[in-house]
Amino acid sequence: MAVRARANWEGGNNLKHHLWWHRGLYHFERREFDEVLALYDRNFRNLASPLTQTQPDMYIDVQNAASMLFRLERQGVDVGSRWNELADKAEGRIGDCLSTFTLPHWMMALTAAGRWDAVERMLEGMRTFVTAGAGTAVPIVASAASAALR
CATH class of the missing domain: 1.25.40 (Serine Threonine Protein Phosphatase 5, Tetratricopeptide repeat)
Known part of the structure; x- marks a missing residue:
């Protein structure tokens, strides 16, 4: 083992x-x-x-x-309260969309901690990143994250 x-x-x-x-x-x-x-x-x-x-x-x-x-x-x-520590880190990463696979994990932390304003700011950061043409996978993550919140 x-x-x-x-x-x-x-x-x-x-x-x-x-x-x-x-x-x-x-x-x-x-x-x-x-x-x-x-x-x-x-x-x-x-x-x-x-x-x-x-x-x-x-x-x-x-x-x-x-x-x-x-x-x-x-x-x-x-x-x-384990989510709170991760949500604190997530808030510091709002607007950082370079690690696409990590974005849903940040969103999980924010939603689990009930930080809805930060969730909206993170989604807006993803949209801004997509609008700038900076990433190809982020639109999928942003759409999935938005849908999961509904």
Whole structure:
């Protein structure tokens, strides 16, 4: 099992957070939700870890965190205030549309935290990005995000 290799992950980059996220998926599938939350807090979204402190809004870490919280809530798990930290980061990324795959994850954080004004500002940022002709995938993401809010 991959956890046996975890000693090799130490000193690595943010990919180790993603590997722990995969471990969390294993526990999620087994409906071991307390263990998933423990892995979230301790391993793949540990706010005290040097990697997270250095790059608190690293795209893959945000994707890992938001997608896991979304899955947990869909199963009726109380994730506490974890969305708020991600929503704070999302507000700082309004207008940044360069990582198209991360945009829906930012939107998940904002909507889960109930930050509707920020949701509208993020959507407007996407529309501005599209109007400027700066991206090809953003129109799809913006349309999907708008539709999901209805």
